[in-house]
Amino acid sequence: MNIKKVLFGVTFIMSTMAGHSQSVFQVKQQSLPNPDNEPTAVFPVPSDRQMKWQETEFYAFFHYGMNTYTNREWGLGSEDVTLFAPTKKPNPTQWLKAVKAAGMKGGIAVVKHHDGFCLWPTSTTDHSIVNAGNENGKTTNIPRDFAKAARSLGMKYGFYVSPWDRNSQYYGTEKYVNDVFLRQCAELAQYGKDQFEMWFDGANGGDGYYGGRNTTVNVDRSTYYDIPNLRDSIHKVCPDIILWGVGAEARWIGNEAGWAGETNWLTDERGYAPESNGMYGTEDGWQWDPGESDAKFTDKGWFWHEGEKPLSVERLFQMYLETVGRNATLILNCPPDKTGLLPDIDVRVLKDMGNMIRTRLGKDLAQKAKVSVSNTRKAGANRNYAAKNLTDNNKNTYWATDDGVKQATITFNWDKSQTVRYVDMMEYIRKGQRVRKFHIEISEDGKTWKPIAEKCTTTTIGYKRIIPLNGSTSDSYGKGYQVKGLKVVIDDSKACPLLHSIKVF
Known part of the structure; x- marks a missing residue:
């Protein structure tokens, strides 16, 4: 009888507690407010530092160092430090002025390649400019001078530091990671908290001098370099820096030929x-991992070599269309010679490249067109999604459709005929990449329409897509087309499309 009473009491208490807990913890579900009627993001989306990096678009590589004086591409690590003997004082200001004239917004200086020779007075090794072969070399500090020059020119800057070190006796051991590589990265971070990229090559291990061991050392780059610690440590000092390569914040586009896929996520x-997927990305990839295309400005190696020549301006413009114009960034290598300067012919061609970009992609005809759209998202309290946002040159505004509307048409009309050759489009990627398919139409009279650029694969847009209307990137300029109307038709999108900008040239 007592047992029954105890069981009854326990049952009563538990049922009372259950009822009480439901009343205490049961919260009325409420939807989060969206006063601006902003579209829901399509994940993943870029971090703020990735967004700033993408906006750089076009910047330079400067491969300069011991290999410049040994006529090698990959040094062995056993080179006599006195071989580094510039015939003039290396001048990063000259480098950066030349590439700025080409339309570049920044540059990355190679300050340590696989041979381990450091172009700054580092505490981690004697294999550096401290022991160079002349005063021009000994008084050089490329990270210091490069950062100072970039700031004075209003340009972005960063450094390439090779994880692989064929000179260090410690390579392959934990001591190398802790006492050499990570310290070198930390030293370079101190040259400026406003750096935009630190570049790590994919070459990691092989034969080398290794402090006299003269052996082969291989490592697992995915675990050896303690990347999570490196990334967190560098970001504390340089909040906007992107760690390229092993840092996993931007990907290799997949070739060194200056092109990205027309479909590029x-x-x-x-x-x-697979690494060969770099040109295209993955449509439903789980990571925001934008592509960077590294390519050579000259016809030989990454480092300067006797007798080399710059590529033609037309070829360089084609590379621009096939990288920046295909939703990637372009880092174009411009190697200084033994004087520590860019050769005069390189400087002239870079200037010509900049003039060509400004001539062909400088006068936006969309600015004087009447713009209409098939659908416009309802405005919110502090934001609208009108067609005018496509041409206002404000990176924080965009045109959008209503939820569920995945197809749309944007039409540009002019009173008088215009000669058109290119269409430049940008998605508002802060809320994810969306467009899967589009096409372009033109009208000579503003009434009858026909498709154009049919030789181009018109799938993705992303951060930026430049379409040559004749369908060719190798012979893109031509005579152009006389039109009174032009349409961009979004045929398919992951969600309501968001376009930040459309320009017509």
């Missing part, structure tokens, strides 16, 4: 997708 599945 900013998302990928690093570690799962």
Whole structure:
């Protein structure tokens, strides 16, 4: 009888507590407010530092160092430090002025390549400019001078530091990571908290001098370099820096030939997708992993070599269309010679390249067109999504459709005929990459329409897509087309399309 009473009491108490807990913890579900009627993001989306990096678009590589004086591409690590003997004082200001004239917004200086020779007075090794072969070399400090020059010119800057070190006796051991590589990265971070990129090559291990061991050392780059610690440490000092390569914040576009895929997603599945997938990305990739295309400005190696010549301006413009114009960034290598300067012919061609870009992609005809759209998202309290946002040159505004509307048409009309050759489009990628398919139409009379640029694969847009209307990037300029109307038709999108800008040239 007592047992029954105890069981009854326990049952009563538990049922009372259950009822009480439901009343205490049961919260009425409420939807979050959206007063600006902003579209829901399509994940993944870029971090703020990735967005700033993408906006750089076009910047330079400067491969300069011991290899410049040994006529090598990959030094062995056993080179006599006195071989580094510039015939003039190296001048990063001259480098950066030349590439700025080409339309570049910044540059990355190679300050340590695989041979381990450091172009700054580092505490981690004697294999550096401290022991160079002349005063021009000994008084050089490329990170210091490069950062100062970039700031004075209003340009972005960063450094390439090779994880692989064929000179260090410690390479392959934990001591190398802790006492050499990570310290070198930390030293370079101190040259400026406003750096935009630190570049790590994919070459990691092989034969080398290794402090006299003269052996072969291989490492697992995915674990050896303690990348999570490196990334967190560098970001504390340089909040806007992108760690390229092993840093896993931007991907290699997949070739060194200056082109990206016409279908190019900013998302990928690093570690799962094959490296050859770099030109295209992965449509439903789980990671925001934008592509950077590294290419050579000259016809020989990455470092300067006797007898080399710059590529033609037309070829360089083609590379621009096939990288920046295909949703990637372009880092174009311009190697200084033994004087520590860019050769005069390189400077002239860079200036010509800049003039060509400004001539062909400088006068936006969309600015004087009447713009209409098939659908416009309802405005919110502090934001609208009108067609005028496509031409207002404000990176924080965009045109959008209503939820569920995945197809749309944007039409440009002019009173008088215009000669058109290119269409430049940008998605508002802060809320993800969306467009899967589009096409372009033109009208000579403003009434009858026909498709154009049919030789181009018109799938993705992303951060930026430049379409040559004749369908060719190798012979893109031509006579152009006389039109009174032009349409951009979004045929398919992951969600309501968001376009930040459309320009017509």
